[in-house]
Amino acid sequence: MLRLKKYILSNFSALFMSIFLPLFVIASVIFLIKLSTYTAVIQLTIxxxxxxxxFVLPEILFYTLPITFFVAATLSLFKLSNDNEIIVIFSLGIAPGFIIxxxxxxxFILSVLLAFNFLVVAPHTTTLSKNFLSYKKSEAKFNLAASEFGNSFGDWxxxxxxKNDDGTFSKVxxxxKKQEEEILIAAKKAKVINDSGILRLQLMDGEGYSYSKEKFSQINFQEMLINDTLKADLTTYEQPLQYWLSKENAGRKKHVFIKDTLLSLFPMITLFLIASIGIVQVRHQKSKVYLYLFVSIVLFYGMxxxxxxxxxxxxxxxxxxxxxxxxYAIYRKTIVNKF
Known part of the structure; x- marks a missing residue:
């Protein structure tokens, strides 16, 4: 029995990899095309x-692995049926339940991994991706350049x-101009610093002037921070449970939770359907395995x-x-009653 189980699983694993790799590549290309659209708004290096x-790799794996398992397991049984090996197995008195x-x-292992993926890993990667894009967008707004027309920096x-090669600025x-006062600041050198997603302008070795109708004042400084900042809208959470229970995007989270929970259970609750579609009597049945696979996946997502x-x-x-x-009813009618 152990050798037979290993033989069935070896056929399954070979088909699994041959189906998973093309699906994974296709899904990766689709996601990369989607990511490339961000370059219209922000600058991204390789x-x-x-x-x-x-960041999106766990999501790619989550959507490709369940479908790959379903298709590979069904086709491995269909291959054994075409080679009449399934008939030999049942002729030896082995019940169809052995296949299940x-x-x-x-x-079961795949369902557990998928559940861990979307419950624990996905909140972390989703938050990292969102914060990274938010930071890059705020950085894009802060894209300073040497220009005779100047740059807008908040109220300044x-x-x-x-602009120097090391990213710093000279002669800043x-x-x-406020209602009753005007402020002018001159610095020999300046640079942009990032403090937990907040971008600030650090001025070094300069002078500041403030003047109005009543008074005129001057200060000299070695270092000054302009705190009228462009802040990235960052999301924080401490535990996955906190992420799922938070009210932010509650509607979307509910939809994702329902859909992903069912997709995590998909490998386990389709075992009877895998046997029903994959095990056929080649001499007496016309194979529609690919049609059944397509209809089953569409029907499950549709429900x-x-x-x-x-x-x-x-x-x-x-x-x-x-x-x-x-x-299970289909399995009893098409497999158990016949074999």
């Missing part, structure tokens, strides 16, 4: 594009004499999305139990 890709038990362990008008002038508004969180047990009961 390293930063790779960083963003790593063989795939149960990898299905900023003139830069030259800031002007701020998940279609019933969500009606049942809310109850969509999870409704879809899971109805899918399990229906596929």
């Amino acid at each position: 390293f930063e594009m790779g960083k963003l890709y790593l 038990r063989t795939f149960f362990k990898p299905a 008008l900023l003139y830069i004499g030259a 002038f800031l002007f701020n 998940t999305i279609g019933l969500e508004k009606m049942f809310q969180y109850y969509t999870i047990p409704v879809v899971a139990l109805s899918w399990l009961i229906t596929t």
Whole structure:
């Protein structure tokens, strides 16, 4: 029995990798194209594009692995049926339930990994990706350059004499005109600093002038920080549970939780359907395995999305139990009663 189980799983693993790799590459290309659209708003280096890709990698794996498992397991049984090996297995007195038990362990492990992915890993990577893009957008607003027309920096008008190779600025002038007072600041050198997502302008070795109708004042400074900042809208959380329970984007989180929970359960609740589609009598049945695979995936996603508004969180047990009961009935009729 152990050798037979290893033989079935070896056929499954070979098909799994041959299906997973193309799906993974296609999904990666789609996500990279989506990421490239950000370059219309912000500047991204190749390293930063790779960083963003790593943030979406768990999401790519989450959506490709369940479908790959379903397709690979079904096609591996279909291959064994075409080679008449399934008939030989059943002729030796081995019940169809052995096939279900063989795939149960990898299905269970995959479901646990998928649940850990979307419950624990996804909140972290989603927050990192969102904060990174928010920071880059705020940095883009802070894209200072040497220009005779000046730059806008909050309430300040900023003139830069030259931009150095190390990213600092030379001969910097800031002007701020209020209702009753005007302020002029001149510095020999300045640089942009990032403090936890907040961008500030640090001025070094300069003078400041403040004048109005009543008074005129001057100060000399070695270092000054302009605190009228452009702040990135960053999201913080301490634990995954805090992320899921927070009210921010509550509607979207509920939709993701329902959909991803059912997708995590998909490998386990489709075991009976895998056997029903994959095990065929080649001499007496016309194979429609690819059609059944396509219809099954579309139907499962359709039920998940279609019933969500009606049942809310109850969509999870409704879809899971109805899918399990229906596929078991099909399994009993097409496999158990015949073999």
